[in-house]
Amino acid sequence: MNEVLERIPRGPVLYVFAGVLGLLALSTILGALLARLRPDKDFRELNARIRSWWLMAVVFMLAILLSRAVSLVFMAFLSFLALKEYLSLIPTRRADRSVLLWAYLAVPLQYLWVWVDWYGMFIIFIPVYMFMLIPVRMVLHGQTEGFLPAAGTLHWGLMTTVFTLSHMAYLLQLPEKGGAAGASLVLFLVLVTQLNDVAQYTWGKLFGRHKVMPTVSPNKTYEGLLGGMATSFLLVLLLAPHLTPLTRNESLVAGFFLPLAGFLGDVSVSAIKRDIGVKDAGSLIPGHGGVLDRVNSLTFTAPLFFHFLRFLHF
């Protein structure tokens, strides 16, 4: 146990953890108060959401604190669950059963490249090699009917659930610089992305009037989007100096594009769900839906943040 305790980073990461737990405690109290003061309204969904946030926050914190190996296994499992959810959601061909097994194999391999710090392979494995392997495996069983939709949806799924999310894992491998260890970069990315979701949701609930994308996501409003972006902008300015090597000016840029990217990632997954005709991608997380519903914004913010950082600092 002492070893684990010694590994807990002192300073910023610990303060941020404390802040998150404080925020959760506050929302739990607010949720309970609301349910008591307004018995005419149903707050069960909201309170289920908050309870799930507790669980996710604690699991995530432990995962990034314990060790690099634990973090990677955790993130690989997250990718696996998201991919499984995606493949369970989309129409697939009977003949492609074994092709799907190959697609699943991409998860451990992609995270293996992260583990051994092989950047060249990490960055082309899915866009190049899986891009070829999947259609080749499909050609081998010979069914051409529905080939393009099958190959297309499969690769889209691998890119979304494995390739993009694994960028979050690669943050752990960026060498320490300016006091920013990998874990604090992951913390920064995930915190900003998730709080941005919460902020956009909250602003939208309180002040939402004008729909921003009525055909894709009818609950998204300009008020929610702009209010959430402003909140996240301030959060980035507050956290970036402590958790990342970003300079003041770079933080201004990140504060603008991260919240916007989160929103766009969210609505892209919404468009898929709408196309398929489901409300949630799964039912694993009470109050939130599936894993894909929770990591949808990360699929855009993770690669963008990673490359922004890598280009500027590593």
Add this chain to the structure above:
Amino acid sequence: MSLKRLFFALLVRPFLLVVTGTNVRHAERLPARGPALLVGNHNSHLDTVTLMSLFPGRLLDSVRPAAAADYFLKSGPLAWFSRNLIGIIPVTRGGRAAGEDPLAGVSAALEAGTIVIFFPEGTRGEPERLKEIRSGIFHLAERHASVPIVPVFLHGLGKALPKGAFLPVPFFCDVFVGEPLERSSEKDAFLAGLKARFEALRAEGTFPEWE
């Protein structure tokens, strides 16, 4: 703790958690004690363990699936597995022609207070397609008028491990539990009623195409 409980706790439940991650709707309709008949559509070998794993460990020893004797008791290792780790109730297919009662074992288990898992289609057949319901379930219903018959609709397990496949492919799977079935003393009406319940449960979900 029985071998069966250990097998489920250490292998079956973790395996199902990772590979299928069953989404159960209306779990509160599951029988809390035996005797009861849990009647499901059959797509995959995973159906049986999935339904059994819906019950807590302490109930597991009294949850037993009815299974074809000619298939599951054919060879030594499979027979040992079926008897000791699953606890099947053997059903002799085509036994009636030889003058025996194929469902005698199931009846005895129900009288002993067992929750019996029963697949009225008789076989797995084409994955993810409902087949004709055979009359066995009607005879059981006639014999055990006070035993509740709970229909369950399973989706996705036939995609994860269809008949003839060896390696399971991960898919999220659904189990929709229905209200206990109302009885009818007329065979065709009873079977049609059960089929309609499966269809109605299936209609609760949105399932992607799989052709």
